């Protein structure tokens with residue numbers, strides 16, 4: 001109705017007959033309500049994402065992009081759209097999905113809100129065409145900006161976590177793989193690589209899916225050893241490639257700019273090539289000879305020392321590192337280490353993880369050198 005329904009206090013109970021909306025006007029009101037609700041939805045979702053960019057990632061660039069989009073959305077939220085709001089009459093306000101009540105991680109919280117924003121933008125794009133000639137186009141463009149923001153944010157987030165990660169667990173096949181990895185995650189581990197040289201692909205995919213979920217529920221990075229196709233299949237955070245594995249340039253083409261690529265290196269030439277080819281991190285080793293990689297001669301603490309002086313990207317000393325020699329490796333200049341047996345074969349993986357981290361966290365983080 002355009003005026004008070006039937007009873008109006010201002011007329012002391014005198015019934016005022018009002019002219020009903022025409023069918024066309026009723027439809028217009030519905031469109032206004034849809035636009036009003038979805039403009040709010042986009043702004044709320046962007047605000048939730050913006051808070052993480054600002055306080056969680058300290059990224060004024062990503063937070064600024066969220067803010068600019070919120071302001072643009074606000075400029076479309078006219079008084080007539082707001083006036084159409086009818087919250088008590090909205091049949092959708094009580095509909096919630098059980099997953100809205102619970103979020104497993106920051107990643108799933110962000111993904112849920114990106115999804116909400118993108119859906120609402122699509123609604124604004126379609127119904128907006130009925131309201132203003134250029135509204136559909138404006139929200140289509142914004143939807144693409146949000147896709148770009150999502151991809152940048154997820155990539156940035158991964159990279160930040162890589163920079164903060166001091167300990168890297170490379171798994172070996174065992175019956176209680178998930179339990180052992182979870183125990184290490186409970187000890188504060190933030191970087192895991194799934195490595196199994198012998199399992200068939202079906203087994204690898206099934207285990208990798210479970211490991212990815214587990215790692216992400218602890219806000220840890222999940223990497224696949226050797227296989228770019230498996231990394232894509234299970235939506236891993238990246239891949240680790242040795243000198244005989246796929247060239248980095250091809251892996252980058254397949255994985256896109258935001259997933260991580262690690263490379264094994266044994267000497268300064270391999271290190272410098274890996275950096276030039278765009279690796280996100282390198283393995284530096286074997287520091288000591290190890291039964292986990294039979295036949296690979298030790299590169300020794302000298303190479304660790306070289307990496308400490310010359311490596312411009314995050315690097316992990318690997319090979320034969322255990323609680324007894326970790327301090328020698330640290331003294332040679334390592335700030336990050338990768339281990340297999342020390343955690344996979346530990347009786348108490350949580351305690352061993354905590355011990356490694358306690359030693360590694362004693363070192364002041366020095367920025368990666370900007371020269372090689």
Ligand SMILES: Cc1ncc(COP(=O)(O)OP(=O)(O)O)c(N)n1
Nearest residue numbers: 225226240241242243264283318338
């Ligand atoms: C962190 C890390 N560093 C080195 C390796 C070894 O990779 P590669 O040389 O390809 O040997 P395999 O692991 O495939 O046997 C690694 N996996 N992780």
Ligand SMILES: Cc1nc(C(=O)O)sc1CCOP(=O)(O)O
Nearest residue numbers: 285286290292319320339340341
């Ligand atoms: C998988 C691997 N790569 C290495 C390299 O130097 O490239 S050493 C290594 C095995 C490390 O196992 P552990 O911690 O049990 O010694």
Ligand SMILES: [Mg+2]
Nearest residue numbers: 226241242245
């Ligand atoms: Mg390999």
